[in-house]
Amino acid sequence: MSLTPAAQPVPADEPAAPLAAAASSPGRAHARWLAGLARAARRPLMAAVAAPLLAGALLLAQTWFLAQVLHQAIAEGAPVGTLYGGIAVVATLMGARVLLTWLGERAGQRAAESIKLSLRQALFAQLLARGPQWTRGQRSGELASMLAEQVEALDGFFSRYLPAMVAAAFLPLAFALALMPVDWVAGLILLLTAPLIPVFMALVGWGAEAANRRHLQAFARLSGFFADRVRGLATLKLFGRAQAEAQAVRDATEVVRAKTMAVLRIAFLSSAVLEFFAALGVAGVALYVGLSYLGFVDLRVSPLSLQAGLFCLLMAPEVYAPLRQFAAHYHDRATARAATAQLAATFETLPEPAALAAGQGQETLRAPAAQPASDAAALQVSGLVLRAPGRPLPVIDAAGFSLAPGEHVALAGASGIGKSTLLEALAGLRDGEGTIRLDGRPLADWPRADLRQRVALISQRPYLQAGSIAGNLRLAAPQADAEALHRAAERAGVLRFAQDLPQGLDTELGPRGYGLSGGQAQRVALARLFLRDPGLVLLDEPTAHLDGGTRDAVLREILAFCEGRTLLLVTHDEAVLDAFPRVLRIQAGGRVA
Numbered sequence: 001m002s003l004t005p006a007a008q009p010v011p012a013d014e015p016a017a018p019l020a021a022a023a024s025s026p027g028r029a030h031a032r033w034l035a036g037l038a039r040a041a042r043r044p045l046m047a048a049v050a051a052p053l054l055a056g057a058l059l060l061a062q063t064w065f066l067a068q069v070l071h072q073a074i075a076e077g078a079p080v081g082t083l084y085g086g087i088a089v090v091a092t093l094m095g096a097r098v099l100l101t102w103l104g105e106r107a108g109q110r111a112a113e114s115i116k117l118s119l120r121q122a123l124f125a126q127l128l129a130r131g132p133q134w135t136r137g138q139r140s141g142e143l144a145s146m147l148a149e150q151v152e153a154l155d156g157f158f159s160r161y162l163p164a165m166v167a168a169a170f171l172p173l174a175f176a177l178a179l180m181p182v183d184w185v186a187g188l189i190l191l192l193t194a195p196l197i198p199v200f201m202a203l204v205g206w207g208a209e210a211a212n213r214r215h216l217q218a219f220a221r222l223s224g225f226f227a228d229r230v231r232g233l234a235t236l237k238l239f240g241r242a243q244a245e246a247q248a249v250r251d252a253t254e255v256v257r258a259k260t261m262a263v264l265r266i267a268f269l270s271s272a273v274l275e276f277f278a279a280l281g282v283a284g285v286a287l288y289v290g291l292s293y294l295g296f297v298d299l300r301v302s303p304l305s306l307q308a309g310l311f312c313l314l315m316a317p318e319v320y321a322p323l324r325q326f327a328a329h330y331h332d333r334a335t336a337r338a339a340t341a342q343l344a345a346t347f348e349t350l351p352e353p354a355a356l357a358a359g360q361g362q363e364t365l366r367a368p369a370a371q372p373a374s375d376a377a378a379l380q381v382s383g384l385v386l387r388a389p390g391r392p393l394p395v396i397d398a399a400g401f402s403l404a405p406g407e408h409v410a411l412a413g414a415s416g417i418g419k420s421t422l423l424e425a426l427a428g429l430r431d432g433e434g435t436i437r438l439d440g441r442p443l444a445d446w447p448r449a450d451l452r453q454r455v456a457l458i459s460q461r462p463y464l465q466a467g468s469i470a471g472n473l474r475l476a477a478p479q480a481d482a483e484a485l486h487r488a489a490e491r492a493g494v495l496r497f498a499q500d501l502p503q504g505l506d507t508e509l510g511p512r513g514y515g516l517s518g519g520q521a522q523r524v525a526l527a528r529l530f531l532r533d534p535g536l537v538l539l540d541e542p543t544a545h546l547d548g549g550t551r552d553a554v555l556r557e558i559l560a561f562c563e564g565r566t567l568l569l570v571t572h573d574e575a576v577l578d579a580f581p582r583v584l585r586i587q588a589g590g591r592v593a
Contacts, residue, residue, distance in 0.1 A: 030340040036353030037115050037154075038162060044111035045162060051104025052167040052322070055097045060178055062093035063314045071307035108159035115158055115356070116151050122351035123147055123343070129448060131429040137389075138346070141227025146346050149219065153339035156332030165333075168326035175319045179312055185299050186285045186312040190319045193281035218259045222252045263331070274327040278320035285316040376405035377439055377454060377535035377566045379426065384434035386421050395421050396432070399592040401584060403536075408559065408567040410577050413586035419570045420460060422586070423538045426568070427457040438536065456534035460541045462525035464513025469498060469524060470505040472513075476528035484531065491557045492527035493550055494520075519545030526554065530561055537562050539569045543576060555579060 038045055069086040072078040124147065127135060135143065172194040179187035229236065229245050236242050289312055291297040292304045344350050379402060386396040395418035403409055413419050424430040428443050428451050436443040438454065446454070464472050473485050480488075489495050489505060497520055501507040513521045522542055529537065542558065543551040555576060558569070569580070577583055585593050 030337055030344065033350055033353065034154075034157065034336060034340060037119070037356065038111075038158060040118065040353050040356045041111040041114045041158070044107045044114065045158065048104050048108035048111060048159070048163045049166045051100045051107065052163055053170060055100040055104075056167065056171040056174065056322070058093050058097050058100070059318060060175070060315075062090055062097070063318070064311055065089050065093070067307045067310040067314060070310055071305065075306045104163060105159075108163055112155045112157075112159035116154060118356040119154070119351065120147055120151050122356055123151070123347060126347055126349075126351070131431075132424070133430045139225075139228060140231075141225065142221070142346065144227065145219070146343055150339040150342050154336045156329060157336035160329040161332040161336070164322070164326040164329045167322040171322040172319050175315055179315060182308050183300070183304065183312050185288055186316070189284045189288065190281055190316060193277055193284065194319055194323065214259050214262070218252075218256045222249075222256050225249065225252055266331075274320075274324060278317070278324065281320060282316045285312055289313055375535060376407075376564055377403075378405045378437075379403040379536060379566060379568075380435075380437040380440075381426070382435045384422075384425065384432055384436065386418065386425055386430065386432040388421065396425075396586070397591060399434070401592055403566050403568060405566060406564055407582065408562060408580055409569075410580035410583045411568055411570045411586070412572065412577060412583055414588075415572075417586045417588075419586055420540050422592075423457060423459075423540055423568070423570060426536075427451075427455050427538055429457070454534060455536045455538065456529055456532055457538040458522075458525045458529060458540060458542060460544065461518075462513075462521055464509060464516070464521055464524060466509060466511045466514075468503075468506045468508055469494065469501075472509070472524055473505070473527055473531060477531040480531055485527075488527040488530040491530050491561070492523045493546075493554050493557075494523050494527050496550070497523075517545065519550075522546075523554065526558070530557075534565065536566045537568070539567070541570055541572070543571065543573060548575075551576070 065086055069083055069090065072086070073080075073083055127143070172190070176187050176191040176194065179190065226249055229249060233242075236245050288297060289304065289309045292300070293309065340350070381402065382400045384396055384399040385394050388395050399422070411419055411422070421430060425432050426436060426443075428446065428448075438446060438451075443451070465475075469489075470482075470485055473488060474480055477484065485505060486495070489498060494505075498504050498507065507515075509515045513524070516524065522545060526542060529539075539558070543554055546554060551573070552575075558567075559579065569576070571577060587593055
């Protein structure tokens with residue numbers, strides 16, 4: 001994050017060029033992509049769509065029987081005992097409709113949750129595949145917002161909008177046609193007024209989609225801006241920027257509030273349009289039925305019976321009920337399309353729906369199966385060129401070397417010369433020119449899961465998450481028992497300081513390992529290494545923060561663990577260099593000698 005006084009949030013009204021280009025016209029491609037996601041959860045969505053249609057068919061029967069019971073009780077004066085059968089049928093149909101509605105909602109939620117889970121896994125797999133070189137150029141807060149809020153914005157589209165859309169397309173027409181044999185005038189009134197609602201909703205929907213897009217852009221920027229400021233809060237306080245950044249957060253929040261109110265205004269406008277035409281249609285049917293009973297209107301061959309009139313009056317509002325439901329969820333479509341545009345702008349490419357249906361994202365994230373002890377890896381590097389943003393000359397230039405299986409090699413060089421960059425490239429975390437072969441196979445051809453199992457990299461600043469020390473160790477081996485954790489912690493020297501902590505290995509750490517020193521965090525990372533079984537071990541300054549005695553003990557354990565494995569260790573310490581039979585040095589100009 002930038003901590004200079006010029007650091008200000010990007011105004012939501014002025015999107016960055018790539019984001020604006022992708023978000024300004026989501027287009028048919030995004031609509032087809034959403035439709036493809038729907039096909040990925042075909043079965044539960046079919047159940048969610050079929051439920052309201054079946055409930056609509058039962059509604060016709062329920063209304064007819066209810067009108068019949070009222071006709072018998074009022075017009076024919078039938079005894080109460082003879083009405084129990086009709087009342088039971090009406091109650092049964094109502095219960096069946098309630099059950100269908102519940103099942104449809106459950107199926108819609110199941111479909112939405114399945115799609116969101118698959119999409120999040122696929123997007124996270126893209127983050128892993130692109131590596132830290134790409135993620136460092138992104139705002140971490142915006143990436144988190146994409147995986148959380150933007151994916152969540154698709155929920156309503158699949159769980160509510162799609163079933164409501166199908167119901168609104170078929171049920172009003174079916175209800176109006178069902179009224180035609182009973183009374184053609186009432187059916188014609190409803191048949192003419194109902195289609196006006198979707199037309200005006202579509203007109204309003206264009207503005208709603210644009211407003212939702214602007215709202216999601218502002219919200220994503222606020223998420224990223226706020227997360228970056230929270231992460232750098234201590235630094236901002238030291239430089240006297242706390243008050244200024246707090247005001248900047250308030251300004252960005254005000255922008256989001258304004259965008260939210262714009263979306264709500266359009267939502268209320270579309271609801272008003274719907275209610276106006278629905279009230280117009282129901283009032284027209286009620287007026288016609290009333291005038292027919294009074295004898296002022298006579299457009300029928302036979303007189304309008306009480307049962308027929310009640311059936312028309314009861315069904316009139318039901319014709320508009322699916323349209324009301326559709327209008328209530330119409331903005332879920334605009335929100336989903338705006339979120340899709342945001343995802344496409346951030347990740348550049350959206351996951352293929354067919355791949356989500358096949359579970360390829362889950363496969364990428366799934367841990368590789370346990371295998372017997374790995375053989376030592378062979379590594380060959382030729383013509384490797386690595387570049388860094390903002391540097392005109394290569395960090396590593398035409399590097400060429402090889403590590404034989406089981407060989408232990410140290411890597412030395414001045415600070416900032418490119419040692420860490422080289423290790424990241426050897427682990428497949430940084431792109432470069434030239435060739436890197438692991439076990440005779442180009443690194444780019446290795447599946448990510450297999451590469452993570454074959455190669456272990458511990459950087460200078462290993463990542464520790466909030467949680468216990470034992471929980472951080474289990475990141476390397478989730479199934480490891482207490483004895484294995486204790487043994488790995490002892491080998492890495494973790495027990496030397498853990499036994500002085502309140503709860504030992506169960507002591508809780510703050511975010512990013514807050515509570516441990518740099519040397520202690522390194523030892524926790526080494527303990528994670530001792531729980532794994534890689535063929536190639538890459539270590540970046542593993543003894544940099546340790547005193548002499550602890551350094552020698554940890555180094556002995558590293559060398560013992562790496563017996564039968566290939567090791568490349570970065571260090572500045574001459575005492576550590578003396579322990580290696582072979583030393584590679586990065587010289588000025590990026591040459592490896």
